[in-house]
Amino acid sequence: MSNIDRSSASMTSINVFIVLVSVNNKSSRSLANIAGIVAVATLVSKLFGLVREQIIAAAFGVGTVVNAYAYAYVIPGFLLILLGGINGPFHSALISVLAKRDKSEAAPIVETVTTLVTVILLVVTVVLVVFAGTFIDLLAPGLDTEVRQIAILQLQIMSPVAMLAGLIGIGFGTLNAADSYFLPSISPLFSSITIVVIMGCLLLQIGDKINTPQYLTTGAIALAGATLAGAILQWLAQLIVQWRTGMGKLRLRFDWRIPGVMDVLKVMAPATLSSGMLQINVYTDLFFASFIPGAAAAMRYGNFIALTPLGIISNTILVPFLPVFSRLAAPENWSELKVRIRQGLFLTALTMLPLTAIFISLALPIVKLVYERSQFDDNAARQVAPLLMAYGLGLLFYLARDVLVRVFYALGDGETPFRISIINIFLNAILDFLLVNAFAAPGLVMATIGVNIVSMVIFLWLLNKRLNGLPLGQWSKSLFGLLIATVLASGASYGVSYVWQQYLGNNGLLLLFQLVVASLVAVIVFFVAILPLRLPEVAMLLGKIKQKLGRS
Known part of the structure; x- marks a missing residue:
């Protein structure tokens, strides 16, 4: 694949929202309305996702079943994110083609592409079933025999x-092209509900015995089977609406000569390869985690807590900036583009750093509140808490890197982020090897943070050259002030939490009140500490919050 292909592939998945908005100018829906629909649906899905994780934690803790599941789900989950996610290559390719064509042309294109994709991925499914043991050994050579056998069984069940x-x-791409946003965004909810219902019924029937050797296989099969059933339900929910909108039925069609089919495939194939490269770091982390008992399960729980607010906030920040960056890509608009880059970065800092302060100072009580029940005991909480602290440290760098990547795409350069992602694969492996020995599982998260920091520095250096200079010195001073405020906020929050626990305790509702009070202290101290910086982005952030509250 040529570098041009790589550039196009990378740009497609990111710029699809811009293409979609420009096409939908014909309709009454604005960017704000679409973003609002997606945000609400995402929030609902995240809340049910939280319940799902709590059920799994209560059933299995950080024990054998959920540790095996973390590895068994790697390939199916990777494909679900890569191929089945919003802004994934399938979603992007279909929108980029269908949005430019009459609705009457959509059904044959969708049915033909669906037929081809089904045939190819059916072969992949069979390969996963037959060679499940080989894949698990490649992903996690350090697993003990029991965990390995359960992981193989779960992978075979989840292969479809x-x-x-x-x-x-x-389905995502087809429905979005038909101006339907709520169902695609909320469809992961069906998967979470299925897992909650199946695992909840099993817990009611078996109770604490589910984590005993006698029922270990039963629990493992139930968890994997519920995951498969949830994916089936998610697909069927989309398929029904797809039929009703006239965007294709469940029909085999092999006519590759239909106009538009090859256009979809030309975008879909390289975009899939390009997006897949970004997931190699996940494999690398899990490879090293397989040598640490319970590490994969603990990383799963900590990662979910950290990414829940990040996912919601990132949509609010990134979506409005995508079209803005693109409109300012011409050289005569670079002075305003620099202002917008600063706004994106500092809005990211103003939202992520208070969360960092909270996750660092309150990691253990947060984990206890979210997960500690039944099989998830105090020892499990203390295993997950350091990982949540590590994930909290990386929030700013994770999201700020994404902001900078969007700037490159807006400038028509998808090749640079792709090349840096290749470098990051090797850098992540080196840092994993070095840091896992010193810090165990949290070292794997620190390695990812290091990769994101290096990426940020490279991106800023390149943008400084390309845009004829950025006020990096001024930005650095303000960022340093924000980091100092984060330290103060974290210390104040920890102090309040410690005093509360010493004098009032943290049983039952007291733990919830402790977290609420300590978190509010962190936010208040952070924003009071940054007042001398006089950041204009603070007023922007408050304006966005007031706007959201006003709409609510």
Whole structure:
């Protein structure tokens, strides 16, 4: 694949929202309305996702079943995110083609692409079933015999998710092209509900015995089966609406000569390869985690807590900036583009750093509140808490890197982020090897943070050269002030939490009140500490919050 292909592939998944908005100018829906729909649906899905994780934690803690599941789900989950996610290559390719064509042309294109994707991913599914043991050994050579056997069984059960991932991605793109946003965004909810219902019924029937050797296989099969059933339900929910909107039925069609089919495939194939490169770091982390008992399960729980607010906030920040960056890509607009880059970075800092302060100072009580029940005991909480602290440290760098990547795409340069992602694969492996020995599982998260920091520095250096200079010195001073405020906020929050626990305790509702009070202290101290910086982005952030509250 040529570098041009790589550039196009990378740009497609990011700029699809801009293409969609420009096409939908014909309709009454604005960017704000679409973003609002997606934000609400995302929030609902995240809340049910939280309940799902709590059920799993209560059933299995950080024990054998959930540790095996973390590895068994790697490939199906990777394909579900890569192929079946919003802004994934399937979603992006279909929108980029269908949005430019009459609705009457959509059904044959969708049905033909669906047929091809189903055939290819059916082969992938069979390969996963037959060679499940080989894949688990490649992903996690350090697993003990029991965990390995359960992981193999779970991977075989969940293998059809590979095929469903492609169908779900096609459904996302088709429905968005038909101006339907709520169902695609909320469809992951069906998967979470299925897991909650199945695992909840099993817990009611078996109770604490579910984590005993007698029922270990039963629990493992139930968890994997519920995941598969959830993916099936998610696909069927999309398929029904797809039929009703006239965007294709469940029909085999092999006519590759239909106009538009090759256009979809030309975007879909390289975009899939390009997006897949970004997931190699996940494999690398899990490879090293397999040598640490319970590490994969603990990382799963900590990662979910950290990414829940990040996912919601990132949509609010990134979506409005995508079209703005693109409109300012011409050289005569670079002075305003620099202002917008600063706004994106500092809005990211103003939202992520208070969360960092909270996660660092309150990691253990947060984990206890969210997960500690039944099989998830105090020892499990203390295993997950350091990982949540590590994830909290990386929030700013994770999201700020994404902001900078969007700037490159807006400038028509997808090649640079792609090349840096290749470098990051090797850098992540080196840092994993070095830091896992010193810090165990949290070292794997620190390695990712290091990769994101290096990426940020490179991106800023390149943008400084390309845009004829950025006020990096001024930005650095303000950022340093924000970091100092984060330290103060974290210390104040920890102090309040410690005093509360010493004098009032943290049993039952007291733990919830402790977290609420300590978190509010962190936010208040942070924003009071940054007042001398006189950042204009503070007023922007407050304006966005007032706007959201006013709409509510």
